[in-house]
Amino acid sequence: MAILHAPENGWLAGAERRIRQRPTAVHEEFSLVGRAVGRGPVRPEADPQGLVFGTVDDRARARLLTVLAEVLPPGLLEDEVERLYRRGDDAEQRGVLRALAMLPASCTRLGLELVADGLRSRDPLLIAAAMGPFAALHLDQVRWRHGVMTCLLAGVTLSAVAELVPRTDSELLRMAHELAQQQRAAGRDIGPDLRALLGMTVLLALMPRPRGGLR
Structure with missing residues (x-):
């Protein structure tokens, strides 16, 4: 999955910077993503529901998680990713699922658990992301x-x-x-x-x- 480029307003680049400075800020930034960058499908004409290519906020959350992976050691990263998923709403959980392939091997065990959880969902977007x-x-x-x-x-x-x-x-x-x-x-x-x-x-x-x- 391609990583979303920073929006014109610069919010995403700023969120990345804040996470690098204080990794726990990811929890605040994660919840703000939809309002900051939008929630529409990445390719609205080909994929109006965002099932195949995801949504703009999916891509932004994936990018935040790749930054988090750069600044945290494996054990702490896994804990934070799980917390983001378990405490997140459907959109935040979807963002985590779509980011799993970009995270290091230390998150594989957790990723398998989260995919299983996503497949138990009744939300088509979560199932597709899984x-x-x-x-x-x-x-x-x-x-x-x-x-x-x-x-x-x-x-x-x-x-x-x-x-x-x-x-x-x-x-x-x-x-x-x-x-x-x-x-x-x-x-x-x-x-x-x-x-x-x-x-x-x-x-x-x-x-x-x-x-x-x-x-």
Whole structure:
């Protein structure tokens, strides 16, 4: 995910400076982000809900966390990131989830816990944020498949799932076919994302599969 450039008003650059001077200021700055830089989608025409590319405030919060990671040692960084997530509202939690891939390896264990929490949410934006680059890199195959199915059931476009094609396997396709059968039995239409996933069966057969991949 690209990092947001500082807004014209300079607020974000100022917030970065304040965090460098006093790292605990991140809690104050985090809560001010939406009002300071806006809450709209990064690419409104292609992604009006901000599910795929996130929102302007997502990007700004991710940038603040990368600054925090530069000034705090690993243990303290993990504590502060967890505090920001646990005490934050939905937008602040989303910002943390979208920043996980930018944080050092010391935050991986915490990141896995936060992704699991995000996937338990009923908020499509949180679910989409949870299935970003961090999940693609660190979730094992069982939990990653669960995340994809959660997206389908919550109506979150699979375009929000990082590395969807290379990580799709026969078990995920079996689960997708089962969901499609349930949808048909209930008289419900099969959505475009589920239909597209079902169409990957032929593609999967043609793709070389890595040896000893994630399980």
